[in-house]
Amino acid sequence: MHKKNSLTIHILIGLVLGALVGIATSYLPEGSLRDVWLIEGIFELVGSMFINAIKLLVIPLVFISLVCGVSALGDITRLGRIGGKTMAFYLISTSIAIALALIVAQQIKPGSGLDMTKLVEQQPSINAPQSLVKTLQKIVPENPFMAMAEGNMLQIIFMALLVGIAATMSGEAAKPVLDIFESANEVIMKMVVIIMYFAPYGVFALIAKTFATVGFDAMLPLIKYTITVLLVLLLHITVVYMLALRGLGKLDPIKFFKNFLPAMSVGFSTASSSATLPITIETVEKRCGVSKSVASFTLPLGATINMDGTAIMQGVAVVFIAQVYQIDLTLGSFLTVILTATLASIGTAGVPGVGLITLAMVLESINLPVEGIALIIGIDRLLDMSRTAVNISGDAVCTLLVAKSEKEFDLEIYESDNTDD
Ligand code: ASP
Numbered sequence: 001m002h003k004k005n006s007l008t009i010h011i012l013i014g015l016v017l018g019a020l021v022g023i024a025t026s027y028l029p030e031g032s033l034r035d036v037w038l039i040e041g042i043f044e045l046v047g048s049m050f051i052n053a054i055k056l057l058v059i060p061l062v063f064i065s066l067v068c069g070v071s072a073l074g075d076i077t078r079l080g081r082i083g084g085k086t087m088a089f090y091l092i093s094t095s096i097a098i099a100l101a102l103i104v105a106q107q108i109k110p111g112s113g114l115d116m117t118k119l120v121e122q123q124p125s126i127n128a129p130q131s132l133v134k135t136l137q138k139i140v141p142e143n144p145f146m147a148m149a150e151g152n153m154l155q156i157i158f159m160a161l162l163v164g165i166a167a168t169m170s171g172e173a174a175k176p177v178l179d180i181f182e183s184a185n186e187v188i189m190k191m192v193v194i195i196m197y198f199a200p201y202g203v204f205a206l207i208a209k210t211f212a213t214v215g216f217d218a219m220l221p222l223i224k225y226t227i228t229v230l231l232v233l234l235l236h237i238t239v240v241y242m243l244a245l246r247g248l249g250k251l252d253p254i255k256f257f258k259n260f261l262p263a264m265s266v267g268f269s270t271a272s273s274s275a276t277l278p279i280t281i282e283t284v285e286k287r288c289g290v291s292k293s294v295a296s297f298t299l300p301l302g303a304t305i306n307m308d309g310t311a312i313m314q315g316v317a318v319v320f321i322a323q324v325y326q327i328d329l330t331l332g333s334f335l336t337v338i339l340t341a342t343l344a345s346i347g348t349a350g351v352p353g354v355g356l357i358t359l360a361m362v363l364e365s366i367n368l369p370v371e372g373i374a375l376i377i378g379i380d381r382l383l384d385m386s387r388t389a390v391n392i393s394g395d396a397v398c399t400l401l402v403a404k405s406e407k408e409f410d411l412e413i414y415e416s417d418n419t420d421d
Pocket of ligand 1 (some may be wrong): 307388
């Protein structure tokens, strides 16, 4: 916990120093110190190594964690009704979250006014937007290794789903394989931690290069991006969750937030749904009145596959990055983003920073430059904290609704004041 907070502080220091150094650099006279040594030298080297390290993890991370996620669904079929309701809520709420993010971001236009096209040597290959039929057709890979080598995310997801479903259907016989996937998953997560350790330097270099190249102009769009993400997170909590609690569960939504606040604050400070899980379970059972049998199933599943807050960040980021690179998004791209971000949410592990890595997959699915992540990585840690609080709230709201409909819920506990703990 202490270490995590100090990483956050270091990243923020990297961000602020990067911005200051970048702005100062932009005022240096043109010449080899500014252009060769700093912008195309140190900043470029450190920044691109950091981005490469993130990209390196995308394919194994998505593939392995999706296989693990799908095999967790094996229990769902067994749990039948509860599983079906939980999955439906998780998938629908995530799709609503991302659609909301796309719509609001399109209105606010956080990226307008910042032109990053001068930062890319060659323009991203966006050409003619692909038709939906072509996109759908290409989801099924002919060759799994080619799909991975090309980094074709939709194909990789398809493969992962197929492997996960087949492994689940194989039952006991597939246990050794799934154990290997689980253990590989742990290793990949550790790699994320290692790479995050270098984040302050990466962030410093990336932000410095951004500000040195585009100067002060970069500041306003970044602030607009942050505000847009926070706004949509708030909207999702207040409109979608509250309406769901009131409409579907006939429950007082204000009571929910009063009850659930302790877990939200732990989610916020750890930026990790998984790390918060014990607190989430405890809070949902003891303060919200959900039975153990429901909470112990829906919450771990939610911490693994349901990330509404992350999907919101990804939706806003897609619009932001498309705008700064001056790329128009078609209806087909929006639909692809809704699909891939919902799947990305399943593949995003509940630990800090992973949402930014799976964002690479969402960007790639519609041919947006992954380098755009460099722009937002500096402020991501703060947004990560906020979106994690939303991620776990989504899990809790779903759990409450499922428990209520299954009569595994104690209204008296939910409505009591809970002042004793
Ligand atoms: N930190 C998020 C969580 O644990 C995941 C992410 O968006 O990076 O829920």
